[in-house]
Structure formats: C-alpha cells, structure tokens
Amino acid sequence: MTTWLLIFGMLAITFVIRYSFFAWPNLRFPRAIEQGLHYVPVAVLTAIVVPGMLMPEGQWALRPDNAYLLAGLLAIVIAAFSRNLLATIAGGLLSFFLLRWAFGQLPI
Secondary structure (H helix, E strand, C coil), rough: CCCHHHHHHHHHHHHHHHHHHHHCCCCCCHHHHHHHCCCCCCCHHHHHHHHHHCCCCCCCCCCCCCHHHHHHHHHHHHHHHHHHHHHHHHHHHHHHHHCCCCCCCCCC
C-alpha cells in the first residue's frame, strides 16, 4: 500500500507542476529565476553522466584503463573545440569503443 501511495503522490505532484503552465499561461518568472533555469539541463546531465564516468562498476575507478573516463574526457575536449553535438557524440562513442577494444574489455 505504501508503494502505491508513493506512486500516486509522485503522479499528483508531476501533474500539478506540468498542468500549472496550461492553467496560468500568463505566469512569468522573475528574470533571476529565468536565468537560473537555463542551467538546469546542464546540471541534470552532469549529475547523470559524471558518476558513470568515475564509478562505472559502482566504486571509484580513477585508473588509466577506465575507458568511460578517458572517452568522456575526450568527448569534453571535442565539444569544447568543435561546438558540434554530432561530432561530440560520434567522437565520444568511437573513442569509447576503441578504448574498450584496446584494453580488452569488449565482451565479444
């Protein structure tokens, strides 16, 4: 019962937040809040990606054979220089699989 209560509570909160934009379409945020909201996607993606790079097996992996960390750092460099999303994704994936192959970590 507690699980269902939690699920329906999260459903209600999510619905109210999303419905509020339709219920009050003229609602405007102060300038400082609007500027702060621009950083939300970057913060969320960073919170998702960085633990996977630093702890791929659930524990710290700051070693030279961590393909996740090396490919992530290379993707950051590609993004900084190219400013191209497709080049960043392609370069990161290519370097990740090449590093995994070079380290003998591919399950093939």
